[in-house]
Amino acid sequence: VDEVCRHVALSRRRFEQRFTKVVGRSPGQEIRQVRIDRAKALLSETDMTLAEISVRCGYAYISGFAAAFRGVVGMSPGEYRRRNRKP
Numbered sequence: 001v002d003e004v005c006r007h008v009a010l011s012r013r014r015f016e017q018r019f020t021k022v023v024g025r026s027p028g029q030e031i032r033q034v035r036i037d038r039a040k041a042l043l044s045e046t047d048m049t050l051a052e053i054s055v056r057c058g059y060a061y062i063s064g065f066a067a068a069f070r071g072v073v074g075m076s077p078g079e080y081r082r083r084n085r086k087p
Contacts, residue, residue, distance in 0.1 A: 001015070001016070001027045001028055001031070004027065015027065032072065035057045035058050035068070036057075036068065036072045036073065038056070038057050039053055039054075039057045039065070039069060039077065040073070040080065040084070042056065042057070043077055043080055043081040043084065044080075044081065044084040044086050045086055050062055050065070050066070050077055050078065053077070054066075065077070
């Protein structure tokens with residue numbers, strides 16, 4: 001979020017206010033949602049390991065990825081893969 005704020009030349013607070021007003025959620029929430037959406041696609045469409053998906057989606061540790069995924073989706077990444085695997 002700080003990087004985006006520097007790019008658009010706004011304070012973090014001002015950027016967050018404007019972003020939330022337009023999008024309906026905070027920039028941090030939007031970033032997390034985009035990461036989780038990407039992870040869901042990779043889990044159902046590839047054979048990549050959870051570690052590879054974690055890194056590809058911007059998480060340094062699998063534990064952080066798994067916790068974030070469970071918090072948004074309501075199940076573990078492994079369970080999501082089993083339920084949504086495309087042939």
